[in-house]
Amino acid sequence: MSVNLSKGQKISLDKEAGSTLTRVVMGLGWDAVKSKGFLGFGAKSADIDLDASCVVFDDANKPLDVVWFRQLKSRDGSISHSGDNRTGAGDGDDEQITVNLQQVPPNVKSIVFTVNSFTGQSFAQVENAYCRLINAADGKEVARFNLSVQGQHSAQLMAKLYRHNGEWKMHALGENGTGRTFDELLPQIAQHL
Template identity: 85%
Template sequence: MSVNLQKGQKISLEKEAGQSLNHVAMGLGWDAVKSKGFLGFGSKSADIDLDASCVLFDDANRPLDVVWFRQLKSRDGSVFHTGDNRTGAGDGDDEQINVTLGQVPEHVKSIVFTVNSFTGQSFSQVDNAYCRLVNANNGKEVARFNLSVQGSHSAQIMAKLYRHNGEWKMHAIGENGTGRTFDDLMPQIAAHL
């Protein structure tokens, strides 16, 4: 079951999954740039490099760790990135960040997921760009955002996973921004902690 989340909506991941949810993945996908010109000759657009990142925060809203293309695994090992895709080539998710919720240390209170266009294109210039949250136990999509219809923005704060009364919940933030990396979004992220 996929949930069509509205900006600002909060859900219980376990209730949506219908079971105890212990492994989630944030998937990011987009289509590679196709060559333009007559019979393959002519100009070719620049590659499109979108990046999935996540920042782990403590209960005082201080950043503890980050998982992104320059650090593919959290220091505690509970979060890992499948690797940087710089073109969008291939089917399905081009990048994934996997979180084993049961292994996330207690002092981590929230995890914020972001998407950035490292090469600077706005999402409206990228074909079939999306980000989604998946129950990695069974592959079912919990939430999905179509980025290509987001307009002239080059970044998005997608969602926040957070602990509430011993249970993981998700806040669908869906806030557009600008910047090549998660670091450019930190002032905006702070407003959602």
């Protein structure tokens, strides 16, 4: 049973999954808004390149590592990216970031997931956008956060995985931002650490 998250909501991953999670996948999916053709004919959509990224932070809230389309694996090997999807074409997740929670070093306090429009379009040109957390062991969706709030922003802080009393939890951030890559969001991310 998946939980539909709302902005600001926090959940315990183990409670939602019904067992201790060892590997999770953060999936990102989207479609470009189709333009209206003449009398409904010739409708088409522009390619929109959304990028999923995650930034890893320590107890002092300092960035330790980043996983994105230019670095598909964390230096410690605990996090990996599926690769860059430049159009959002196709069904299901367009990009995925897999986190092996058991391999995440103990000095890691939080992992923040972001999505950026690398091509610079605003989210007003994107529809059906979501991020979801999947239990990699059984493929079941644990939580979903719809990113369908459209507007003139070109980025969004999606969610934060964080350790609390030895347990992994998730905080749905859902905060709009501006920037083509994760590094332009770092000052905004710092407010949620």
